[in-house]
Amino acid sequence: MKKFTSVALGSAAAIALIAGAGQAKAEWPEKPIEFVIPFGAGGGADIEGRMIAKAMSAELGQPVVPVNKPGGGGAITYTYVKNSKPDGYTVAWNSTSILTTTNIGNVDFDYKALDHIGQVAQQPVPLVVKAGRWKSFKDFVAECKAKPKTLKLAFAGFGSATHLAGVAMSALSGCQPIMLPVKAPDRRKMILSGEADAAVDIFFVPLRLVKAGKAQFLMVSSGSRNPAAPDVPTAKELGMDMEFDLFRGLSVAKGTPQPIKDKLEAAMIKAANSPDFSGRMKKLNLTLKPMGQKAFAAKLERSNANIVAIMKKAGMYKSKMKK
Amino acid sequence: MNPDILDGFAQASMMSSLIATGIGSLLGLIVGMIPGMTISTGIIIVLPLTFVLEPTISIALLLGLYVSGMTGGSFSAILLNIPGTPSASATGLDGHPLAQRGEAGRALGLAITASFIGGMVSFAGLFLIAPLLAEVALRFQSPDLFSLVFFGLTIICSFAAKSVIKGLLSAVIGLMIVTIGQDPMMGSQRFTFGQVNLIAGIHFLTALIGLFAIPQLVDNFVELIGDKKTRYEAARIERVLPRWADLKRIRLPVSIGAPVGAFLGILPGAGGPIAAFISYDYTKRVSKNRDEFGKGAPEGIAAPESANNAVTGGALVPMMTLGIPGDPVTAILIGALLIHGLAPGPLLFVENGGFAFGVIFSFMYANFFNIVIGFLGLRLLVKVLATPNALLMPTIALLCVIGSYALRNNFFDVYVMFGFGLLGLAMRWLDMPVVPLLLALVLGRPLEEHLRVSLAASQGDPTIFFTSPFSVVFLGLAALSIFWSFYAEHRSRRPSDGATRQ
Numbered sequence: 001m002k003k004f005t006s007v008a009l010g011s012a013a014a015i016a017l018i019a020g021a022g023q024a025k026a027e028w029p030e031k032p033i034e035f036v037i038p039f040g041a042g043g044g045a046d047i048e049g050r051m052i053a054k055a056m057s058a059e060l061g062q063p064v065v066p067v068n069k070p071g072g073g074g075a076i077t078y079t080y081v082k083n084s085k086p087d088g089y090t091v092a093w094n095s096t097s098i099l100t101t102t103n104i105g106n107v108d109f110d111y112k113a114l115d116h117i118g119q120v121a122q123q124p125v126p127l128v129v130k131a132g133r134w135k136s137f138k139d140f141v142a143e144c145k146a147k148p149k150t151l152k153l154a155f156a157g158f159g160s161a162t163h164l165a166g167v168a169m170s171a172l173s174g175c176q177p178i179m180l181p182v183k184a185p186d187r188r189k190m191i192l193s194g195e196a197d198a199a200v201d202i203f204f205v206p207l208r209l210v211k212a213g214k215a216q217f218l219m220v221s222s223g224s225r226n227p228a229a230p231d232v233p234t235a236k237e238l239g240m241d242m243e244f245d246l247f248r249g250l251s252v253a254k255g256t257p258q259p260i261k262d263k264l265e266a267a268m269i270k271a272a273n274s275p276d277f278s279g280r281m282k283k284l285n286l287t288l289k290p291m292g293q294k295a296f297a298a299k300l301e302r303s304n305a306n307i308v309a310i311m312k313k314a315g316m317y318k319s320k321m322k323k
Numbered sequence: 324m325n326p327d328i329l330d331g332f333a334q335a336s337m338m339s340s341l342i343a344t345g346i347g348s349l350l351g352l353i354v355g356m357i358p359g360m361t362i363s364t365g366i367i368i369v370l371p372l373t374f375v376l377e378p379t380i381s382i383a384l385l386l387g388l389y390v391s392g393m394t395g396g397s398f399s400a401i402l403l404n405i406p407g408t409p410s411a412s413a414t415g416l417d418g419h420p421l422a423q424r425g426e427a428g429r430a431l432g433l434a435i436t437a438s439f440i441g442g443m444v445s446f447a448g449l450f451l452i453a454p455l456l457a458e459v460a461l462r463f464q465s466p467d468l469f470s471l472v473f474f475g476l477t478i479i480c481s482f483a484a485k486s487v488i489k490g491l492l493s494a495v496i497g498l499m500i501v502t503i504g505q506d507p508m509m510g511s512q513r514f515t516f517g518q519v520n521l522i523a524g525i526h527f528l529t530a531l532i533g534l535f536a537i538p539q540l541v542d543n544f545v546e547l548i549g550d551k552k553t554r555y556e557a558a559r560i561e562r563v564l565p566r567w568a569d570l571k572r573i574r575l576p577v578s579i580g581a582p583v584g585a586f587l588g589i590l591p592g593a594g595g596p597i598a599a600f601i602s603y604d605y606t607k608r609v610s611k612n613r614d615e616f617g618k619g620a621p622e623g624i625a626a627p628e629s630a631n632n633a634v635t636g637g638a639l640v641p642m643m644t645l646g647i648p649g650d651p652v653t654a655i656l657i658g659a660l661l662i663h664g665l666a667p668g669p670l671l672f673v674e675n676g677g678f679a680f681g682v683i684f685s686f687m688y689a690n691f692f693n694i695v696i697g698f699l700g701l702r703l704l705v706k707v708l709a710t711p712n713a714l715l716m717p718t719i720a721l722l723c724v725i726g727s728y729a730l731r732n733n734f735f736d737v738y739v740m741f742g743f744g745l746l747g748l749a750m751r752w753l754d755m756p757v758v759p760l761l762l763a764l765v766l767g768r769p770l771e772e773h774l775r776v777s778l779a780a781s782q783g784d785p786t787i788f789f790t791s792p793f794s795v796v797f798l799g800l801a802a803l804s805i806f807w808s809f810y811a812e813h814r815s816r817r818p819s820d821g822a823t824r825q
Contacts, residue, residue, distance in 0.1 A: 041367045042655030047662060054374065067732050068367075071523025072505065076733065079519045104510060106522055152780055158510030180776055181508055185654060189647045193461040195780070205661075208646055212670040283664035 028088060028260050032063040037093045038077035040070040043184065044202055048248055049093040051280055052120055055271035060263075064091075073097050073160060075106040078251075082113050086253040088260035091117075094251045096161040099300070099307045104159035105318030111300060115256050117264045118296045119249035120272045121286050123203040124222035125165040126232065128215050130191055137173075137218040137238050140198065144175035153177035154187045154196040159316055164307060165221050165244045166200040167314045172240035191215055202246060204228075204285045221245070228285035244306070249296060265292050327672070331680020335688055340383040343376075344685060347387020348692035352700065354388070355395020355407045357722050358532050362392035362408070362652050364729055370659060378663040379678065383685040385659060389652050390689040393595065393632050394438040394697060401430045401624070402707050403719065405536045409527060409765055410595030410631035412535070412758065413603045416482075417616060417623025424619055427705050432565045433621050434628045435697035437577055441629030442690035444581035445588065445636020449643070450683055456637075457644035460589040465780065466788050468590065469773035470797035472766050475597040477804040478604040479759040487812050489755045496746075497763025498770075500525055507772045508779065520735035527764040529727045529736045530743045534757050536723045537744025540716055547712045564698070573625035576606040584630035588637015588649055595634045595650070596765045599627035600758075608807075632690075639686060642667050643679065 035053040039045040046068060053064040069077045074097035084090035092098075092114065102110045127137065134140045144151045153170070155162040158181055170177060180196055188206055190196035192214060199206075207228060209215035217232040221244035225234055235242045250268055252261065271277055272290040281288045291299065311317035334340065347369075354365035365388050373381035396408030400415030401422050414434060421430040448456060463471075479494045503514045504524025515521040565573075580602035587598040606626035607616045616623050638649030646668025648654035657667055665671065671679045707715070727740035750757055781787035788794050 040651075041363060041370070042651075042658035047658050050370065051374075051662065054371070069732050071731065071733075072519060073510075075519050075522050076731075106505075106512070107519060149782070158506075158508060178780060178782070180779055182776060183772075185648045189461065189641070189645065190464075192645060192647075193464060195464040208666040208668050208670060212646075212668060212673075214645075214669060280662065280664075284661060 028263060029060055029062040031089065032065050033060070033088070034090045035064045035066045035093060036077045036081055036090065037066055037068045038070065038074035038095065038097060039068065041068055044205060045093065045095055045248065047284075048121065048281075048286065051277055052093075052268070052271055055274050055277040056267050058274070059267040059271050066093075072106045073101040073104070073157065075101045078102070078114065079107055081251060081253055082109065084253045086115075086255040086257075088252055088256050088264060090253065091264070092251040093248065095248045096246045096303070096307075098251065099304050100159055100161055100164065102321075103304075103308055103311055103317055103319050105320045108320040110319060110321045111304060113254060114251040115254050115261060116293065116296050116300060117250035117252060117261060118268055118293055119247050119289060119291045119299065120268065121281060122222075122245040122247040122289050123286055124220035124226055124234075125162055125200055125244055125246060126203055126206070126217040126220045126229070127169065128188075128191055128199045128201050128206050128210075129197065129218055130194060131210075131213055131216045133197070133216070134218065137233065140218055141173045141175050144173075144177055148176040149178055151175075151177045151197040152180050152195070154180045154182045154190050154199040156184060156187070156200075157181050159311075161244075161246055162200040162202070164310045165242075167316075168242050168244065168310045169200070169219075169221070169235065169240065171313065172235075172242060173238075188215075207285055226285075226287065245303075247299070247303075249291075261293065325676070325680075327676030328680050330677030331682075332684050334379050334677060334681035335383065335684035337379070339377075339380050340681075340685060341688060343380045343384040344387040344688045345692050345696070347384040347389075348391040348689060348696050349387075351388040351391030351393075351693075352395040352398070352696060355392040355397075355411075356399045356704075358399060358405050358407055358536055358719070358726050360407070360722075360726055360729065361528060362389055363655060365392060366652065366655050366659075370655075373659045374662060378660065378665050379681055379685075381659060381663070382656070382682050383688070385656055386682070386685045387689045387692055389656070390442055390632065390635055390686070391693045391696065392652075393635055394435060394628070394693055396631075397434045397438070397624075397628055398431060398704055401434060402427060402704065404539050405719065406531065408595070409531055409761070410599050410627075410634070412531070412596070412761060413599040413627035414624055414631075415535075416603065416758070417618070417620050420617070421619035421621075421624070426619070428701060429565070429569065429621075430619075430624055431701050431704065432698070433569060433573060433624045435694055435701070436565050436570070437573060437580065437625040437628035438632040438697075439690055439694040440577050441581045441584055441632035442636060442693065443687070444629075445585040445633040445639075446683070446687045446690060448585045449636045449639055449686065453640045453644050456589050456640045460641050460649075461645075463590050463793060464791065465773045465777040467791055467793040467797065469770065469777055470788060470794040470801070471587075471590070472597070472770045472773060474797045474801040474804065475601060476762065476766050476770065477801045477808075478600055479762050481604050481607070481804075481808055481811070482600070482756055482758040482762070485754070487808055489753075490759045493750065493755045493757065494759040494763040497760040498767050500530070501764060501767030501771070507768070508775050520733060523731070524768070525739055525764070526730050526736060527761070528730055529740045530764050531761060532723050532727050533740040533743025534747040534750075534761060536719060537741070538747045538751055540720055541748060543712050543716050547716070569621050572612075572621050575610065576602070576622040576626035577629040579606050579609075580626040580629035581633045584633030585637040587630075588634035589640045590649070595631040596762070598630040598634050600762060602626040602630040604804075632693075636686060639683075643671070643682065644669060646671075 037046055037049040050066045053066045057064045077092055081090050081092040098111050155166045187199050191199050220232050221235050223243045269290045278288055354360040396411030397414040400406040400411040401418035404419040406412040406415050418430045505522055583602045584598040603626045606622055610622050638653045641647045641649045642653040727736045777787050
C-alpha cells in the first residue's frame with residue numbers, strides 16, 4: 001500500500017511537473033524568504049516586523065529572515081523590493097510610508113508599482129500633550145486659535161504620516177501651530193520638557209507615558225475609539241472629517257505569480273492570528289486587523305486618495321511618477 | 324531599604340543572568356573590535372534570542388554586549404589604528420603609538436581599566452541619582468543641545484596637529500558631506516542626484532571605516548612588499564595588569580572622563596564620540612605631560628576610554644527614568660523589552676520595581692565582566708599584531724566590506740566606503756588631519772537638526788540661543804576653545820620661526 005501511494009504521488013508529481021511552471025511553484029517556498037523592514041532596528045516597524053516574520057516562518061516551513069534597509073522614509077526598501085525578482089522570496093514589510101514616500105516624490109513610482117499581500121495590524125495617530133496641560137481637545141484648539149503661531153506641534157519628519165495627520169488636524173480645526181519635525185524619542189522628551197506643546201505620534205509607544213500619568217492623549221485619528229485608551233475621542237467625534245490609521249502589511253514585486261501571493265496571504269493571516277503573535281500584539285496595545293489582498297487593495301486606494309488630498313492642499317504633493 | 328532593590332540584586336545575581344551577562348560581554352568585545360560591526364549590529368544578531376529568553380536574562384545579555392562593545396572598539400584602535408566604533412577613534416590617537424612602541428599590552432590594560440572606572444562611575448550615577456539626572460536632561464532643549472554640539476565641533480581645532488587651517492578645512496569637508504541626503508526640516512533631497520541610496524545620507528561609520536582602514540591597509544601593503552620584520556616585535560607583553568605608576572598617572576584623566584561621559588550620556592544625541600573627544604581635549608590642556616599627547620601618553624588613552632564607557636550608564640538614565648533612549652543602542656534595548664511587555668520608564672519602577680533594579684544591577688555586573696574578560700583575553704588579542712600581514716590584511720579588508728554592507732544592508736555603502744578610503748589617502752598625502760572630518764560627520768547632523776528646530780521654534784529669531792544659561796555657557800566655552808587653539812598655535816609657532824631664521 002505504502003509503495004502504491006508513493007508511486008501514485010511520484011507520478012502525480014511528474015504530471016504536475018509536465019503540466020508546467022505554475023504547478024511546480026506549488027512547492028514554494030523552497031528557500032528562505034528575505035523580509036525587508038524599511039526602518040532601523042528597535043523602532044515600532046522593526047519590533048512588529050520581527051515578530052510577524054518569526055510567526056510566518058512557522059507557517060511556511062522556511063525561515064523568514066528580517067533585514068533592515070532603512071532610508072528615505074522607506075524609499076530604499078520599496079525600490080529594492082520593486083526591483084527584486086518577482087518570485088515571492090523578497091517581501092517588504094510595508095506601512096503607511098509606502099503612500100507617503102511615493103507621493104512626496106522620493107522615488108519615481110507610486111504604491112501600485114508593487115503587488116500587495118495584505119495588512120497585519122494598524123494603530124491610530126494620537127495627539128499627545130503633557131498631562132494636565134489641557135482638559136480636552138476643545139481647550140487645546142481654543143488656545144491654539146486664540147494665539148496663532150505660538151503653540152508648537154512636533155511630528156516625525158516632513159511628509160511622514162504623523163506630519164500629514166498633524167496638517168490635516170490643524171486645517172480641520174482651524175488651528176495654526178508652529179510645526180517642528182523631530183525624531184521619535186526626542187519628540188517624547190520635548191513633550192515632557194515642555195519644549196513642544198503637543199506631538200502627533202504613533203500610538204503604542206507614548207501610551208506608556210500616558211499610563212504613567214506623564215502625558216495625555218487628546219484625540220485619536222482612527223474611525224473608532226481604541227480599547228487601550230477608551231476615553232480618548234476620535235477626530236470624527238470632535239467634528240473633524242478625517243480618518244487616519246498607520247497600517248503595516250506585506251508587499252512583493254509586481255508580477256509575482258498569483259499562487260505564491262495566495263500562499264503568502266494565507267501564511268500571513270494565519271501567523272497574525274496565531275496565539276503567540278496575537279498575544280504579543282495585545283501586550284503592545286496594537287490593533288490586530290489582518291486583511292487579504294482584496295480588502296487591502298481597497299484600503300490602499302482609499303488611503304492614497306486621502307493622503308494625496310492632504311498633500312495637495314498643503315502644497316507637499318510632489319509625486320515623480322512617470323506618467 | 325527598598326525591597327525592590329534587594330529583589331533586583333537577586334535577579335541580576337542569578338546564575339542564568341550572570342552567564343548571560345558574560346556571554347554578552349564576550350560578544351560585545353568581538354563586535355566592538357571588528358570595524359563596521361557596531362554594538363547595534365551585535366544586538367540585532369542576538370535579538371531573536373531575546374524573544375524566547377526570560378526578560379531578566381535577555382536584558383543581562385544585551386547590557387553585557389553594550390558595555391563591552393564600547394571597550395572592544397578601542398582594541399582595534401590601539402592594535403591596528405582602525406577604531407572599531409566612532410567613540411574609540413580618540414583612544415587610537417595615543418593608544419596606537421603606544422602599541423607601536425611595543426607596549427600594546429600596557430595600552431590595552433589601560434583602556435580596560437579606564438573603561439571599568441568610567442562604567443562604575445556611571446553606574447553610581449544611575450543607581451543613586453538617576454531621577455535627579457533625568458530632571459537635568461529634560462532641562463536641555465534644542466538651543467542648549469545645539470550649543471553643546473557646536474562646542475564639541477570647536478575642539479576640532481586642537482586635533483588639527485600642525486595647522487589649524489588644515490584642520491578647519493578637513494572639518495568643512497565633513498560638514499559638506501553631511502548635507503548630502505534628505506533635508507531634516509523640509510524633506511527635500513540635497514545633492515542626491517536622483518540616487519535613492521543617497522537619500523538617507525552617508526553613514527558616518529561607513530566613512531570611518533574607509534578613512535581609517537584603507538590608508539592603514541595601503542601602509543601594511545607597502546610594509547609587506549618592503550621589508551618583512553617590523554610587526555613581530557610589537558607583540559611582546561611584559562605584564563598584563565597596569566603598573567602602579569600608570570594607575571597614578573590616569574587618576575586625573577579618569578576623573579575628567581568619567582563625569583563628562585556620564586553627563587553627556589544622559590543627553591540624547593550627544594553620545595560617545597563627543598564625550599571621548601571633549602575629555603581627551605580637556606585632559607590634554609590640563610595635563611603636565613601635554614607634549615606626550617599623540618605620541619602614546621597613557622592619559623590620552625584613559626580619558627576617552629573612561630568617558631565612552633561612562634556614556635553607557637548615562638544613556639540608561641533617561642531610558643530607565645523616562646522611557647526615552649539616550650542613544651541608538653538604548654533605543655534598541657527599549658524595543659527588546661517592549662516585546663516582553665516591559666516598557667522602561669517611570670511606570671516600570673512602580674509596576675515591576677524588582678526588574679527595574681535588576682537592569683541596573685545587571686549593568687554593574689556587565690562592567691565587572693568587561694574588565695575580567697578583557698584582561699583574560701588580552702594576551703590572545705595582542706597576538707593579532709603577530710599575525711603576518713599577508714593574513715591580517717585580507718581579513719581586515721574583508722571585514723571592512725562586510726561591516727560597511729551590514730550597517731544598512733546596502734551594497735552601495737561598500738562603494739562609499741572605498742570612496743572615503745581614497746579621500747583618506749588624499750588627505751594624508753596633503754598632510755590634512757582626518758579626525759576633524761570624522762567629528763564633523765558625527766556631529767554635523769545633530770548640529771543642523773538642533774539649529775533648525777530651535778530657529779523654527781523661535782520663528783527665525785537667533786537670540787533663542789542666548790535665552791538659556793546652558794546654551795550661553797556652552798557658547799562661551801566654544802569661543803574660549805577657538806581662541807585657545809589659535810593662541811596655542813601662535814605660541815608654538817614663534818620659537819620654530821626663530822629657529823628657521825637662524
